[in-house]
Amino acid sequence: xxxxxxxxxxxxxxxxxxxxxxxxxxxxxxxxxxxxxxxxxxxxxxxxxxxxxxxxxxxxxxxxxxxxxxxxxxxxxxxxxxxxxxxxxxxxxxxxxxxxxxxxxxxxxxxxxxxxxxxxxxxxxxxxxxxxxxxxxxxxxxxxxxxxxxxxx
Amino acid sequence: xxxxxxxxxxxxxxxxxxxxxxxxxxxxxxxxxxxxxxxxxxxxxxxxxxxxxxxxxxxxxxxxxxxxxxxxxxxxxxxxxxxxxxxxxxxxxxxxxxxxxxxxxxxxxxxxxxxxxxxxxxxxxxxxxxxxxxxxxxxxxxxxxxxxxxxxxxxxxxxxxxxxxxxxxxxxxxxx
Numbered sequence: 001x002x003x004x005x006x007x008x009x010x011x012x013x014x015x016x017x018x019x020x021x022x023x024x025x026x027x028x029x030x031x032x033x034x035x036x037x038x039x040x041x042x043x044x045x046x047x048x049x050x051x052x053x054x055x056x057x058x059x060x061x062x063x064x065x066x067x068x069x070x071x072x073x074x075x076x077x078x079x080x081x082x083x084x085x086x087x088x089x090x091x092x093x094x095x096x097x098x099x100x101x102x103x104x105x106x107x108x109x110x111x112x113x114x115x116x117x118x119x120x121x122x123x124x125x126x127x128x129x130x131x132x133x134x135x136x137x138x139x140x141x142x143x144x145x146x147x148x149x150x151x152x153x
Numbered sequence: 154x155x156x157x158x159x160x161x162x163x164x165x166x167x168x169x170x171x172x173x174x175x176x177x178x179x180x181x182x183x184x185x186x187x188x189x190x191x192x193x194x195x196x197x198x199x200x201x202x203x204x205x206x207x208x209x210x211x212x213x214x215x216x217x218x219x220x221x222x223x224x225x226x227x228x229x230x231x232x233x234x235x236x237x238x239x240x241x242x243x244x245x246x247x248x249x250x251x252x253x254x255x256x257x258x259x260x261x262x263x264x265x266x267x268x269x270x271x272x273x274x275x276x277x278x279x280x281x282x283x284x285x286x287x288x289x290x291x292x293x294x295x296x297x298x299x300x301x302x303x304x305x306x307x308x309x310x311x312x313x314x315x316x317x318x319x320x321x322x323x324x325x326x327x328x329x
Contacts, residue, residue: 042289055255059280084193084287086186105168112164116157 032065035077039064040091048091186287188306192216192297193285197252197275200261206250206273208301215247215323216297217316220277220288222253223260228292231310232268238316239272246299246325252277254291298323 026034036050041057049060060081067077078090087093187193196207208216219235221228239249251274253261258276265274277283286295289308296305296319304323307315 042287056280056283059255059284062279063281063284081284082186083190084186084285086287105172109164109168112160116161119157 028065028068031068031074032061035064035068035074036061038078038091039081040085040089042085042089187295187303190303191301192218192295192303193282195252195278195282195285197278197282200253200258200265200274200276206275208297211248211250212301213246213299213325215299215320215325216295217247217249217320217323218252218286218295218297219249220252220254220283220286220291220293221264222256222291223264224256225254225291227310229264229268231292232264232270234311234313234316236269237313238320239270242320242324243272247320247323248272250275252282254283254288255280294319296320296323299325 033050036057037048039049039060041047041049041052041054041060043054043056044052047057049057049064051057064077067080072080081089192208194208196205196209198204199206217235217238221232235249243249249270249272251261251265251270251272253274253276255277261274261276286293286303292308292310294307294311294316295303296307298304305319307319
């Protein structure tokens with residue numbers, strides 16, 4: 001088999017593997033799991049409603065399952081929990097929440113500081129001495145050199 | 154002051170302001186989003202088997218919505234305060250509703266039989282009412298005005314002064 005034939009066969013094999021490995025449509029249970037994983041269990045320390053064994057988390061999962069079965073969208077289900085508990089109930093709060101400022105402020109400060117430092121460094125860099133171009137100054141210097149030479153003689 | 158220095162001072166001031174705003178809130182201060190919003194509707198089966206208790210049937214009345222359970226020791230401690238307030242306010246268009254939270258209805262019936270209280274009590278339906286109000290832990294009490302808006306919320310056992318003050322805020326201003 002030629003080299004091209006081997007490469008083509010490997011390509012077909014890779015495509016076939018990729019096709020067989022692709023995931024099917026998400027089941028209702030998988031959707032409940034995914035949405036519950038985004039929700040914070042109110043009575044736990046940093047656990048999602050999916051991962052917590054608490055009764056409250058179980059109630060939350062059941063409620064998500066009910067809404068999924070009723071055909072609610074992901075956003076509608078999340079919004080229902082946010083209406084009751086606020087953005088806090090999301091394990092990853094929206095970036096635009098006021099708490100996001102706490103994360104963004106240091107970045108803004110560091111960026112601003114770097115910009116300021118660069119600008120300061122540029123201003124403080126040594127400047128090459130200006131060349132003497134003034135005719136009067138040149139004439140004065142020549143006169144002083146000539147005077148000195150005359151005195152040497 | 155140069156523009157650069159002014160920018161640095163401004164940035165530091167803004168940073169401190171953001172931190173002050175962020176840390177002003179205790180992360181353990183579990184605030185409910187329900188306060189200031191229309192109270193979520195519910196229609197729950199009464200523990201005594203006499204039908205349901207629904208929020209829509211209480212329109213125009215102030216509602217003290219108390220989540221409790223028989224296994225909850227602070228709920229046992231709080232209960233006499235509720236009984237006392239109920240005896241003082243039950244004629245003043247103030248309605249108490251007890252919602253049994255994560256508990257067996259038989260235990261809830263035994264709880265009210267033993268400790269008193271004749272206000273309607275109902276079993277939460279799979280915790281859905283508690284979740285819709287943003288309940289974190291019991292005892293937890295919501296104060297709903299006659300306009301159907303949640304005016305306040307208290308986590309933990311109520312004392313008489315706190316309960317009375319909250320009821321005075323929500324109760325309709327009619328002569329008693």
